[in-house]
Amino acid sequence: MTISINTTVKGIEWPALPSPIAAARLAALFQLEQTQWWSEEKIRKHQFVQIKSLLQHSLEHVPYYKNVFENKINIETLNETTWLDIPILTRDKVQQSGDSLRSKFTPPGHGSISIQRTSGSTGKPVETLATEINTFFWNVFTLRNHFWHKRDFSLKLAAIRFNTDENAKPPHGIHSTNWGRATHGLTETGASMMLSILTPVSEQVAWLQREKPNYLLTHPSVLQELALHCQRENVQFPSLCEVGTLSEALPEGLRELCHKVWGVKLVDMYSTTELGYLALQCPEHEHYHVQSEGVMFEVLDDNDKPCKPGEVGRVIITNLHNYAFPLIRYEVGDFAELGEACDCGRGLPVIKRIIGRYRNLLTMPSGERHYPQLGIQDLHEIAPVQQFQAVQHSLNDIEIRLILPRPLQAEEKEKLTVLFKEMMGDCFSFDIQQVASLRRSASGKYEEFISEL
Ligand SMILES: [Zn+2]
Structure with missing residues (x-):
């Protein structure tokens, strides 16, 4: 696929000279284009270089980790074995530890800090912090996802998602002239629109028929209800070429259902508010590749030992770049199953299945x-x-x-x-x-x- 870069220098039309922030995103993406083909071992080695930097920062500036690391973990000699000595950070611990997980100092280049709250459908939200660097990497992985799945930036993107904005309500939803912050300043895109997830299914159908998007992004549970409704009522969306899902585990048979009802491919992704992108669907298969340049992804059994491919275990994540509120070996609360190396050639580890824990069937x-x-x-x-x-x-x-x-x-x-x-x-x-x-x-x-x- 091609991307037409916006130029910011008067008189320079080709090749384009993008703005500094757009150029930084492209520079990161340029590296990801290469690192995806590295061997798993080489990726791991570079992850540890980054993790040591994060751990040293946490030891010096985060009270919780000073207590956990000091005289217990040797950061300099850290390896895959001693890594397992670092205690798991549960959601409960994050809720209880509160301020002691906040960094007292964040390096200047990391930009401003924002508060993030997970929706916490169980009534127990988790509050964390993130820097502009975290937002930056979020955008870069969004771009990688677009490139992997060869999306046409000139097309129309619709989302049915959780949004408390009054304007997101039916019948209109929110409209934008572009795809949002990942592509902002980088390239021209088609329009995008968003409708509240609380919209009844018949009104979702009417909205989609009116808006005629090419891509639709929503939760699996919403998509399933929509697809079943369209199957019953024989509703087609001729312009639709791909559906994307996020936020929940993918129920069995939903890919097949979307293909059968609308003739479209489903592309799933695994991300969380507090950690960013964890895994993206392989461009050639239905399984996922860990986004190892952004996170360390572990799958552990009940004895906290790493699972082998084929075994289902708890998902433990370390965000490699959050210097405001480091989440090191954080237990997300989901189950996943690791897969064997992918024949697409990417060295990014394979996740065969992601199993939502909080929402069983x-x-x-x-x-x-x-x-x-x-x-x-x-x-x-x-x-x-x-x-x-x-x-x-x-x-x-x-x-x-x-x-x-x-x-x-x-x-x-x-x-x-x-x-x-x-x-x-x-x-x-x-x-x-x-x-x-x-x-x-x-x-x-x-x-x-x-x-x-
Ligand atoms: Zn692959």
């Missing part, structure tokens, strides 16, 4: 399985629910466990039952229980939805 009485749409916000409108957990015991029975600061009233219980029927289906009977604490999995993780089927 709900099984309908028909046998159909999907990700339940559970939002604590909706519950909040009825009662002061602090945390909740849904457990599917059989094809018809779902137990709902709630944590509240006071007893649940009968009227609230009735309203909640109606809401749960809307969320999961009125084919289920709901047993709502107020509890003192919620069940955790064997390795101590909290799950929002647990299927016992």
Whole structure:
């Protein structure tokens, strides 16, 4: 694919001379074009060079890590074995440690610092910090994704995503003349538009028919509902050439469904607000490549030992470039399965499957399985629910466990039952229980939805 670079110097039309920030993005991308073909060992070696720098900074400027590293971890001689001695950082620990994880000093070149909050559908958000460098790398990996999947920048991009902006509501959504910050200042693009994820499916269809995008980006659960609706109603989107997904684990069969209903390819990606891009789909296969130039990606078993290809384990991530709030060996809360090296030739490690942990699959009485749409916000409108957990015991029975600061009233219980029927289906009977604490999995993780089927 080609990209037409914007020039910023008067009189210089070709070859273009981009702005300094656009040039920096291209310079990083130029390196990624090469590093993707390095051997896994060579990539690993360079990761450790970067990690040692991050660890030294953390030891000197981050109270939490001073305590963890001082006299315990020898940063200079750090290797793959001693790396495993660094304790895992859980979400709970991040919530409890608060300010002690903040860096007291950030090198000047890292730019301004912003606060990031993960959505925390379980009612327990995590707050972290990020620098302009983190945003910069986010943009660079976004560009890599576009190049890998040969996207045409002149086309139209639509997104159906979580957005609290009033303007994102149907029927119009938000419109922009370009694709946003990754391509900003670098090249001209087609228009983009965004609609709120809370839009009912029939209105999503009407919006897509009106906007006629070429690319659609959304959550797998939204895409699945949309595809099933279009299959039932025989709705086609002739301009659509690719659907992209993010934010949730991809349910079985969704790729096939999109191909069958609209004749389009699905490209999935794995990213999180606090860590950036973790893995992108291989240009030639359905599995993913770890974005090793941005993160160290580990998959560990219940004994914290690295998993081998074919084994499912917990995802542990280190962001290599966050000097404001270092997240070193951070447990994301997802499961993944490593794969064998890819025949495309890229040395970036392969992730065969990403398995969402917090959103297990709900099984309908028909046998159909999907990700339940559970939002604590909706519950909040009825009662002061602090945390909740849904457990599917059989094809018809779902137990709902709630944590509240006071007893649940009968009227609230009735309203909640109606809401749960809307969320999961009125084919289920709901047993709502107020509890003192919620069940955790064997390795101590909290799950929002647990299927016992
Ligand atoms: Zn590959």
